[in-house]
Amino acid sequence: MRTIREPYAADAADHARWTESNRALWDTWTEVHVRSDHYDVRGFLAGGESLQSFEPEELGPVAGRSLLHLQCHFGLDTLSWARRGAQVTGVDFSPSAVGQANAIAAQADLPAEFVCAQLYDLPPRFDHAFDIVYVSFGSLVWLPDIDRWARSAARYLAPGGVLYVAEYHPMVHVLDFDEDADGPRLRYPYFHRAEPVTHDLDGSYAEPGSGAAVAGYTWAHSLGEIVTGVIRAGLRPEFLHEYPSAWFPMLPYLERRADGRYWLPARIEGECPLLFTLRATAPGAPA
Numbered sequence: 001m002r003t004i005r006e007p008y009a010a011d012a013a014d015h016a017r018w019t020e021s022n023r024a025l026w027d028t029w030t031e032v033h034v035r036s037d038h039y040d041v042r043g044f045l046a047g048g049e050s051l052q053s054f055e056p057e058e059l060g061p062v063a064g065r066s067l068l069h070l071q072c073h074f075g076l077d078t079l080s081w082a083r084r085g086a087q088v089t090g091v092d093f094s095p096s097a098v099g100q101a102n103a104i105a106a107q108a109d110l111p112a113e114f115v116c117a118q119l120y121d122l123p124p125r126f127d128h129a130f131d132i133v134y135v136s137f138g139s140l141v142w143l144p145d146i147d148r149w150a151r152s153a154a155r156y157l158a159p160g161g162v163l164y165v166a167e168y169h170p171m172v173h174v175l176d177f178d179e180d181a182d183g184p185r186l187r188y189p190y191f192h193r194a195e196p197v198t199h200d201l202d203g204s205y206a207e208p209g210s211g212a213a214v215a216g217y218t219w220a221h222s223l224g225e226i227v228t229g230v231i232r233a234g235l236r237p238e239f240l241h242e243y244p245s246a247w248f249p250m251l252p253y254l255e256r257r258a259d260g261r262y263w264l265p266a267r268i269e270g271e272c273p274l275l276f277t278l279r280a281t282a283p284g285a286p287a
């Protein structure tokens, strides 16, 4: 269940408490996720990859390029880029996630560095060091300050480097996703507010009802706020793509169609984007 906080003047102690709660949530979820069908670690170790087909198409060749994955979870997306030849670094604030990422990298015999840190707090050697900064599905909603995120992404990019974001569309977080919801209903904020949405969760998107009861705190960021944050950070957007279907039933009422993807029910006349991708470049010429 999710609840929306009343307007409230959050202070540093609130943010510290929310961050710690979210870190504990991701430590708990990591142990569930590595065993889940959703993530399919066994398939990855057998040579599969976790990327969506449009990601390599949109980002282009990565062989020999340095790639920093912000909020890498236990590294399947990061290591998928390593399989394609990128020199990868992943950062996540969950010790459990980073531990599992290192274990999977070793099992898959893929070179990678995983760092346990807040994405804002990377060592100075990361400044302007990467050809690509990559962010993947389910990341931005956990951050209270999208401008701070965008500034960090820009700081880690080398001149001419590329920020590539492949994310759930902010509209998805607006719609009812209670398990018994039978259709899309506008229920949660679209535009940013300082107060988080509070989640009392039993299980995660990968293993609903798994018994892992946790509290989590997320923040709305509209598409306009995300793109404007990227521009304010000094990056130049090249494209913003919106996708009407997803690869898994991220909302309980999505219907699987003949293409194998999940869409809003056919009985609904209206449309709503479910995913987006954004590519933006840093100023300067690549070395």
Ligand SMILES: C[S@@+](CC[C@H](N)C(=O)[O-])C[C@H]1O[C@@H](n2cnc3c(N)ncnc32)[C@H](O)[C@@H]1O
Pocket: 022, 026, 070, 071, 072, 073, 074, 075, 076, 077, 091, 092, 093, 094, 097, 117, 118, 119, 120, 136, 137, 138, 139, 142, 143
């Ligand atoms: C859904 S995962 C995104 C990665 C990838 N799409 C996946 O599903 O494997 C979100 C990740 O964000 C991490 N995270 C949340 N807030 C963070 C922060 N402030 N700094 C670093 N990592 C953070 C969590 O630990 C979690 O592993």
